[in-house]
Amino acid sequence: MSAQVFQPLNDFFPHIFVVSLQRAADRKAKLEPLLQGLRFEYFEAFDKRWLDTDERIAAVYDDAKARQLHRYSKPMGTGPIACSISHLRIYERMMAEHISHALILEDDAVPQVAALAQWPAMLQELPPDWDLLYLGYDKNDAPTATTPLKRWLYHLQHRLGLLKWNHTMINNLVARPYSQHLWRAGYHDFTHAYAISLRGARLMAEIHRPVCLEADTALSHAATNQLLQAFICKPMLFLQEFQVSPDTYTSMVKED
Numbered sequence: 001m002s003a004q005v006f007q008p009l010n011d012f013f014p015h016i017f018v019v020s021l022q023r024a025a026d027r028k029a030k031l032e033p034l035l036q037g038l039r040f041e042y043f044e045a046f047d048k049r050w051l052d053t054d055e056r057i058a059a060v061y062d063d064a065k066a067r068q069l070h071r072y073s074k075p076m077g078t079g080p081i082a083c084s085i086s087h088l089r090i091y092e093r094m095m096a097e098h099i100s101h102a103l104i105l106e107d108d109a110v111p112q113v114a115a116l117a118q119w120p121a122m123l124q125e126l127p128p129d130w131d132l133l134y135l136g137y138d139k140n141d142a143p144t145a146t147t148p149l150k151r152w153l154y155h156l157q158h159r160l161g162l163l164k165w166n167h168t169m170i171n172n173l174v175a176r177p178y179s180q181h182l183w184r185a186g187y188h189d190f191t192h193a194y195a196i197s198l199r200g201a202r203l204m205a206e207i208h209r210p211v212c213l214e215a216d217t218a219l220s221h222a223a224t225n226q227l228l229q230a231f232i233c234k235p236m237l238f239l240q241e242f243q244v245s246p247d248t249y250t251s252m253v254k255e256d
Contacts, residue, residue, distance in 0.1 A: 003036070003037030004037070005037060005111070005113055005116050005117075006035070006037045006038040006039075006111075006116070007037070008116075008119045008120050008123075009038060009103065009116075009119060010038065010039045012119075012123060013101065013102060013103045013195070014099060014100060014101070014102070015041070015094075015099050015102040015103070016038060016039060016040040016041070016102065016103040016105070017040065017041060017042075017043040017090055017102060017103070017104050017105065018031070018035070018040050018041070018042050018043065018105045018106070018107055018109075019043050019045050019086050019087070019090070019104065019105070019106045019107065020042050020043070020044070020045055020106070020107035021044070021045045021047055021107075022044055022045075022047070023047070024045075024107060027107040027108065028042070028107060031107050031108075031109070034109075034110060034111055035105075035111065038111075040103075040105070043086070043089070043090055043093075045082070045083070045086040046082045046083075046085040046086045046089065047082060048078040048079045048081065048082035050082075051078040051081060051082060057078065057081065060081065060085060060210055060211055061076065061081050061210055061211045061212070062210040062211065062212045063075050063076075065210075065212040066211075066212040066213070068164075068212075069164065069212055069213060069221075070164070071163070071164055071165065076211070076212075076213075076214065079251075080214040080215070081211050083191075083214065083215050084208055084211045084213065084214060084215045084218065085208075085211060086215075087104070087191060087204070087208070087215045087218075088204075088205060088208040088209070088211070090102070090104055090201075091196075091201035091202070091204050091205040091208070092205060094196075094198055094201040095198070095201060095202060095205065098198065099198060099201075100197065100198050101195060101196065101197045101198065102195065102196060102201075103135070103193075103194075103195045104191070104193075104194055104195070104196065105192065105193050105238065106191060106192040106193075106240075108192055108240055108241040108242070109136065109192045109193045109238040109239075109240065109241075110238060110239045110240070110241055110243075110244050111237065111238055112235065112236060112237055112238065112239060114235075115233075115235040115236060115237050116237050118181055118235070118237075119237060121180070121181055122181040122182060122233055125178075125179040125180065125181055125182050126182065126231065127229065129229055130197060130229050130230075130231060131196065131197045131199055131200035131203070131228035131229045131230060132185065132194065132195070132196050132197070132200050132219060132222070132223060132228045132229070132230035132231070133182075133194060133195040133196075133230070133231050133232070133233065134185060134188060134193070134194045134230075134231070134232040134233065134236075135193040135194060135195060135233050135236065135237040135238050136190060136192050136193035136194070136236045136237065136238035136239055136240060137185075137188035137189065137190055137194075137232055137236065138188060138189040138190050138240070138243065139187070139188055139189050140173055140174045140175060140186040140187050140188055141174075141175050141183070141186070141188070141232060141234075142174065142175060142183075143174050147174055151170055151171070151173070154170040154173070155167060155170055158170065165224075166225070168224065168225055168226060169187070169221075169224040169225055172184075172186055172187070172223070172224040172225075172226065173186050173187045173224060174186045174187075175188075175232055178231060181233060181234055182231045182232070182233065182234065183231065183232050183234055184230070184231060184232075185220075185223040185224075185230035185231055185232050186220075186223065186224060186232075187220040187223070187224050188216070188219075188220055188223075188232065189216050189220075190216055190240050191215045191216045191219065192238060192239075192240040193236075193237065193238035193240075194219065200222075200228050203222060203227055203228060204218060204219070204222065207221065207222060
């Protein structure tokens with residue numbers, strides 16, 4: 001990968017973190033050639049293997065609140081808890097060091113060379129008070145023919161007490177046009193590539209203390225409730241490896 005591809009990212013971000021488990025040497029070996037030229041540092045992920053007792057889980061995780069917020073009242077598994085802690089620790093690092101904004105990647109991010117050429121244009125369109133910018137994501141990136149019907153049904157379900165998403169979240173589930181290369185963020189999956197401001201990091205840290213939402217769900221919760229000035233890039237600058245090779249991809253969050 002040519003260093004010139006990543007230079008605009010290097011110029012804009014004072015810190016670029018790549019979240020990876022210490023034991024994930026094979027993933028680092030696969031990732032590093034893809035990110036050659038990107039000025040990043042590895043951020044050691046919280047290992048779910050540490051969550052091996054009820055006492056350790058209870059020290060970092062609020063099960064009652066997690067069930068209260070989950071769409072189907074389900075608890076979180078140790079993998080998603082650990083992933084949320086990893087992202088929380090980056091937010092805490094940003095607050096401790098007063099990092100104005102940072103790019104956060106996970107070690108399954110796959111850069112898209114052609115799309116990265118459009119990053120300077122995206123920066124020109126990004127408002128100065130932005131908090132969250134997805135450089136990669138999944139789901140709800142544009143309305144479809146069925147979006148109005150789904151939204152109406154969700155509003156009805158919420159009024160009947162059958163859906164926990166509130167009316168503001170339902171109205172903002174799907175991304176909306178903002179500019180040529182940016183859309184207002186909706187409710188998206190994945191945290192493999194996103195940028196966040198210091199203000200955004202502070203708010204996300206509050207949401208994660210104690211952990212009660214998966215990392216991507218927490219971002220979507222904040223975006224759809226309009227707690228953050230949140231956007232998505234179009235086109236995506238990074239895909240998750242799952243989006244590239246779904247048949248061979250393995251998740252460190254879901255592994256046994």
